Amino acid sequence: MSRPGFRLQRRTTAARHQAAAVKVVGALAALLLAGIVLQLSGRPTLDLASAALDYNLGDWFGIEETLLLAAPIVLGALAVYLCFRIRLWNIGIDGQMSMGAVASAAVGLHVDGPEALMLAAMVVAGALGGALWALIPGVLRAYFQINEIITTLLLNLVALQIVVYLSVTAWADGGVSLRSTSPIPYEVPMLSAGLDVGVLVPLLVAGVLALVLGRSRWGYETTIIGANARAGEAAGMSVRRRIVLVMMASGAIAGLSGMLQVAGRLHVLSEDVAANTGLYGFIVAALAGASIVAIIVVGVLIAMLLHSGISLATDGVSTDVVVAVYGLILLLASLGEVAARYRLIPRRRSRPAE
């Protein structure tokens, strides 16, 4: 019965760099798998890949487009990550982003004032809109034990309907566009021809989060509560209030991201505000694990993939392929993460031959 060869042994702890390496391997395997499928379906994978790289990095325009896509994804991932720290699953980034956009559009469309002041007001309104939208699932979770995955997810649909209602009827443009409000008169300043200052905001938020979570009392309490709420409570921390606050902070980040869309890239409020950012942000946060730096790197890579998908659509490749590839990456990386908890060791003689 004693088989030669190797057996699996569970590790007590998986080293961080091993976990990271396994995820990278998983992601590469997913790309390879997708490439093989494309090749088999009669498309020249290598040509497509080089075209995709060209779209992303070939010229300044490609880089700008990628960064514009990356900014909200990274912000969304940071919001998701903040909730992970206290073991909450915020699936409602899209909704909070939308409500942040609504709040800042309300200010931008209906209040007049000097540009700088108005932009500041829109930032506050956006963050507040997202935070208040996240307050609902936060309170439901903290005080009524209602699962936040369900509530945040469903509130996305409500938020979307509010955006649609406002952009198509209440605040609709007088005929120029059927799907959006009239242009917001205030715009985030530009960095270059295609990039606005908004692309720097994720870096700023990442820095603040790293500082608050890593060094502050607030971050420490949040970490302890996330790891064991009861231990936090016994040590005198207010667990329920913290759940609500973290949810609101997460919503505020998403809302800020929504504001950057209406005052930046889109210039209007429309149902394109969220554009599945929450989904991509979630993928990024899950892949990046517990590292804020990794969130930024993975966020840009995921945005490159997304941009490739959009660009390759002109070559007859469906953008659904990109979503399928995301799924594969997440699946294989998760499998890798499980695998990293084991190691192969040579099978030793466990008993003499009979």
Added chain:
Amino acid sequence: MSDAALLAAEGISKSFDQTLALDGVDLKLDPGEVHALLGENGAGKTTLANVLAGIYRPDAGVIRTPGGVVSAQSPREAIAAGVGMVHQHFRLAEALTGAENLHLGWSDTPRFAGPRLLAERTDRICEEYGLKVDARLPVWQMSVGERQRLEILRVLVRGARVLMLDEPTAVLTPTEVDGLFDALRKLAAAGRSVLFVSHKLNEVLEISDRITVLRGGRVEATRSAASTTAAELARLMTGHETPPGAPRGARPGDAAVLEVEGVSVRGSHGRRALAGVSFAVQEGEILGIAGVSGNGQTELAEVVTGLRTPEEGSVSVDGEQLGGASPRRFAAAGVGYIPADRMATALAGSCSVLENAIVRDYDRPPLARYGMIDRGAARRFTAELVAEAGVRGADDIGAPVSILSGGNQQKLVAHREARMARRLLVACLPTRGLDVAAAHAIRNKLLERRGAGAGVLLISEDLDELLELSDRVLVLYEGAIAGEFSAGGADRDRIGIAMGGGLRPAGAPAAA
């Protein structure tokens, strides 16, 4: 006697990562004997039992049973070879009845069987083995002793010739312990072999025929119970003489630190857990609370630390009414808490040793600085606490606290809480599962708080410990105080009877 051994383990070794838990252990179990496996925490007792039960695979070694050589690859194979184990933490389905639990996953269970048939079969089996279990009662309503009998039956009906019990008395009342010992003797008399895993010397001497002492994963000695003494066993277990107890200080003061008056509260299950409990803890006094777990101890500890709000009655610390106040208010009043279940309440397992060490001090100087935490100060604080508590395995204070052994986790918690317990230290089973040296250090810590004028509320099931440390002992039974004893002339038997509900005072509410 030796030829027909029911189980013979030779040269068993087992390591976890870098740690060698068992190192060439030999053990032989003869029919008709109760064999004790004695050792400190971390000596390898439970690991050895788990290897024999097929839960862990040994890295080296052979296990022989009458059926031939087995190297059990799973609990299923072990039980097929006649080796069964009753775990320290019962593995019963709480919502199911005794009969259902007994028949769960058993190949002899009739394919189509209603509750009545199962209950009848269970009654017959109980009678056959002389172990009384209510077949129709859901497990969550059973006493701990009854659950244990059910676990033993589960193993026996599956054909176990070797019955292993891991720390079986840890949760029993003295009366229940007597009942268990009778049952084990009968099983041995019927030709079975019982392996009794324990770190309690007196029990081991009482129940076993032979005693194998483990230390550091090796067999230190095997003795027949008749030819050894508690002192010799203690020396074999620890490798040195047991340290003397700390000197007791002056008599308790007159001022009450903690006053509990008429407190009633419901437990998490919604049942009444405390019914009109009143007592006081004086300055410089250790008040022991005896009782079998599940009689309101947890709720009592939670009420006096702010984790649970009393429905009636008042709780005050140094005269300040705090009943229902937040744990933060209790902490500010100088109340520390060593909970019974450290991983559930006192530690965040995935957080680092440092993060767990500073949990009581992070929010005030020198650790707190403008809303931030001074990392240098936090590191110094942690290193100091770890050294003071004698925590081993924490060289890297950034490593998760869950990699420390249970005893070292407990030391960390006990010292952390004792440090901040200026006025009152609430300690639930603070030395449970600890080896002699670690338990000794924690007892000294309690005495040190007492000497410093703080009150100590010591909640324990271990009568020896309670009587050794306490100035007074109260017995908690079904949420009410069922007796008060001064520790000096306390009558162990009467306390034991009170713990079992035999001394219910007039006027106390009956069981719900």
